[in-house]
Amino acid sequence: MNEFDDSVLRDQLQRLGGHGPDEASAYLALQQRVGVAKRRRAAAVVSALGVTLIIGFAAAAYQQPSSSRLVPASGGGDDAVVTVASTVSNGNTTSSSTAISTPTINGNTPNGNTPNGNTPNGNTPNGNTPNGSTPSTAPQTGTDSTTPSPIDVPTTTAHTVPHGHTTTPAPATTAPPAVPVVTSAPVVPPTTSAAPTPSSSVPTNFIEDATVSSSGGTATVHLQDGVLTIVSYSAFADHDCVVDPPSKRVRITCRPTLFNTIGNTSHLDFSIGPDGHLVALATES
Amino acid sequence: MMNDIRMVDDLESLFRAHHGRLVRALTVACGNEQIAADAVQVAFVKAHLKWRSIMSYDDPVGWIRRVAINNMRDEHRRESRKQRVVDRLGAEPEVQVQAPQLDEVAAMLAGLPRQQRLSLALFYVDGLSVAETAATLGISEGAVKFHLHQGRSTLRGQLGEGVHHE
Numbered sequence: 001m002n003e004f005d006d007s008v009l010r011d012q013l014q015r016l017g018g019h020g021p022d023e024a025s026a027y028l029a030l031q032q033r034v035g036v037a038k039r040r041r042a043a044a045v046v047s048a049l050g051v052t053l054i055i056g057f058a059a060a061a062y063q064q065p066s067s068s069r070l071v072p073a074s075g076g077g078d079d080a081v082v083t084v085a086s087t088v089s090n091g092n093t094t095s096s097s098t099a100i101s102t103p104t105i106n107g108n109t110p111n112g113n114t115p116n117g118n119t120p121n122g123n124t125p126n127g128n129t130p131n132g133s134t135p136s137t138a139p140q141t142g143t144d145s146t147t148p149s150p151i152d153v154p155t156t157t158a159h160t161v162p163h164g165h166t167t168t169p170a171p172a173t174t175a176p177p178a179v180p181v182v183t184s185a186p187v188v189p190p191t192t193s194a195a196p197t198p199s200s201s202v203p204t205n206f207i208e209d210a211t212v213s214s215s216g217g218t219a220t221v222h223l224q225d226g227v228l229t230i231v232s233y234s235a236f237a238d239h240d241c242v243v244d245p246p247s248k249r250v251r252i253t254c255r256p257t258l259f260n261t262i263g264n265t266s267h268l269d270f271s272i273g274p275d276g277h278l279v280a281l282a283t284e285s
Numbered sequence: 286m287m288n289d290i291r292m293v294d295d296l297e298s299l300f301r302a303h304h305g306r307l308v309r310a311l312t313v314a315c316g317n318e319q320i321a322a323d324a325v326q327v328a329f330v331k332a333h334l335k336w337r338s339i340m341s342y343d344d345p346v347g348w349i350r351r352v353a354i355n356n357m358r359d360e361h362r363r364e365s366r367k368q369r370v371v372d373r374l375g376a377e378p379e380v381q382v383q384a385p386q387l388d389e390v391a392a393m394l395a396g397l398p399r400q401q402r403l404s405l406a407l408f409y410v411d412g413l414s415v416a417e418t419a420a421t422l423g424i425s426e427g428a429v430k431f432h433l434h435q436g437r438s439t440l441r442g443q444l445g446e447g448v449h450h451e
Contacts, residue, residue, distance in 0.1 A: 002415070004433045009440060010409045012390050017309030017410050021322050023301050030300065030326055034333045041334070 296336055300329055303346050307353060310411035314402045315357050316395055324356035325349075350411075350421050354403065393443045397436055400424070404432035405440075 209231065211220040219233035304325060311321035328349045332339050339345050394402055400422070407418045408429075415433070419426045 004408065004415070004430070004437065006409070006437060009405075009437060012440075013313050013394075013405060013409045014309065016390050016394070017313045017406075018318055020305035020309045020312075021318075023305060026304060026322070026326065027297065027300055030329050030333070033326065033330045037330055037334055 296329075296333055296340075299346060299349075303349070304329065306411055307350060310406040311353060311357055313394065313406040313410050314354075314399075315361065316391060320357060320360050324360060325353045327356050328353035344420075347417070347421060350407075354421070390440070393440055397439060398432075400428075401432045401436040401439075404429050405436045408433055 209220065209222050211218060220231040222229045222231045308318070308322050308325050311324060312318045315321055331352055332345070332349050339348055342348055394405070397405070403422060404418055407413045407421060408415070413421065415426050415429050419429045422429065
């Protein structure tokens with residue numbers, strides 16, 4: 001017997017509680033609410049799964065390697081000669097040629113060109129050869145000739161353009177996807193100060209520099225004695241700078257990405273024209 | 286009663302055995318049958334969605350009862366916030382739909398503290414023991430006895446001889 005047993009109070013309170021709802025109708029209402037709750041939970045699970053997939057794809061796309069690479073073109077082979085030239089102002093030119101055995105070089109910044117006659121990487125203008133550099137065999141037109149340091153292959157940073165050339169910034173548009181394209185598309189005039197001087201008779205040791213920008217990036221090339229070399233280039237993410245020694249062309253192409261899989265575009269194309277001058281082409285396809 | 290509950294593993298049987306009594310107890314506690322019925326039904330919906338784990342509990346009905354009480358308290362808090370906003374804005378308060386059975390006992394119950402109302406409702410209407418009431422409310426048995434004593438004394442004093450022990 002509990003000390004709080006109180007039949008009168010119990011009756012009063014139970015009467016106050018009423019008869020309660022009808023059990024059958026209450027159970028039907030319960031089943032309806034359970035169905036709604038299950039559908040809502042299923043929708044939430046599907047939504048969460050979809051959001052998770054979207055975030056996963058976005059993260060995967062974001063973590064794609066975004067650094068640009070310098071690779072020889074398909075015809076180049078492992079022994080393709082990629083020449084990085086550094087040109088100084090006042091007509092002084094230094095250049096070097098090094099055979100690159102690996103098709104991809106990352107991470108090093110190019111030798112900076114200095115407009116006041118200083119040579120990059122500590123090269124002195126009096127013919128000193130720094131560590132392990134390979135002397136250039138090309139004849140020079142400048143008064144001073146030095147051999148630069150071993151190649152630091154340009155990757156991302158554009159350099160000052162010698163001889164007063166200005167670099168035109170590339171448009172910030174996202175480039176369409178790409179596969180290296182052999183340029184058969186219409187030729188667009190260069191957007192920057194390529195300086196081919198029309199001449200019917202081109203000297204064999206003709207030196208010329210040009211910088212061209214397009215949606216893929218910016219590249220500065222150097223032409224000397226019919227050899228096309230890259231001075232520097234700045235390619236956007238997912239773009240490659242490709243040297244094609246047989247055709248003496250440099251292309252910046254866009255690699256296919258998750259969000260850019262339609263069509264291909266060759267953005268930048270340098271070549272030596274029939275008159276021996278450097279021809280900078282901005283080719284879209 | 287605990288042993289009987291353990292024997293019940295079917296939610297429908299459990300619903301038919303306890304739903305009405307729980308609604309009546311919460312109606313006494315909150316004074317509104319609609320709010321009480323809704324709180325109990327939401328608790329059973331949650332139990333239905335988690336029945337595989339809840340059926341292994343020692344006291345599944347205790348879990349449902351506790352969830353129903355929490356739902357009722359949430360609803361009470363919502364109503365209180367709503368009323369405060371209405372008061373702050375100076376608008377006319379909505380007409381409160383009161384349970385029709387708000388008679389003399391209900392009016393006296395409404396004047397009791399909420400914990401006393403819950404203790405009286407669970408003990409006298411739902412038929413729980415002092416220990417089960419304490420477990421449901423999350424308080425000690427001594428606190429339940431105190432609330433029962435205070436609540437019964439208050440009601441007895443206001444109702445006079447009608448609520449006295451026979």
